[in-house]
Amino acid sequence: DVKVTQSSRYLVKRTGEKVFLECVQDMDHENMFWYRQDPGLGLRLIYFSYDVKMKEKGDIPEGYSVSREKKERFSLILESASTNQTSMYLCASSFTDGYTFGSGTRLTVV
Amino acid sequence: QKEVEQNSGPLSVPEGAIASLNCTYSDRGSQSFFWYRQYSGKSPELIMSIYSNGDKEDGRFTAQLNKASQYVSLLIRDSQPSDSATYLCAVNMIGNQFYFGTGTSLTVIP
Secondary structure: OOOEEEOOOEEEEOOOOOEEEOEEEOOOOOEEEEEEEEOOOEEEEEEEEOOOOOOEEOOOOOOEEEEEEEOOEEEEEEOOOOHHHOEEEEEEEEOOOOEEEOOOEEEEEO | OOOEEEOOOOEEEEOOOOEEEEEEEOOOOOOEEEEEEEOOOOOOEEEEEEOOOEEEEEOOEEEEEEOOOOEEEEEEOOOOHHHOEEEEEEEEEEOOEEEEOOOEEEEEEO
8 A cells, every 4th residue: 555654743833934844655656745624625735746856836835835856755845834824734645546645744833 | 717516514314324425526528536535633535436437336335427417426325433524526637636625524323
């Protein structure tokens, strides 16, 4: 089974901090994605990547950036955390038959 | 605008009954359709995929697809309390990028 590992389950950060969320997959998938999930809004795509050093903006990229230096690792960066970025962040990896999600990081910005 | 619509519920069914979850999508060219189950506080897990018109059965789950009507559904037979979760419909509209509905909350009453 594909395993997608997110480095932190819970994070609390202060407003203005730079935040790094790490995601690693172990199945050599080319496609990786970052979503945030908020009540009533569902899953919203932040950024995605189809290859190393490649990135594409999703529906809500503002305030975020990403890095993909190695095929297995896709990092989400909050340049200057704000309270409206408090959310559940989900990383996903895919080949052709659906996504596999990581366990999620619940980020609280205070 | 790429859209995936689901009735948010909550949907309540008695134990042993059939639960019916519905989803419509906007992109007529969509080819791949998925159902995910998400327990509270957990990440989504893939339970069914369907690519062709008609029915696909897997144990107590049946996915139904009607591309002409742009409609996909999930039937859960002999519903169990452990089926209580939020069910997300996902549609592959552009390459390997999926669009998600906001989910239907299902409660199975013992």
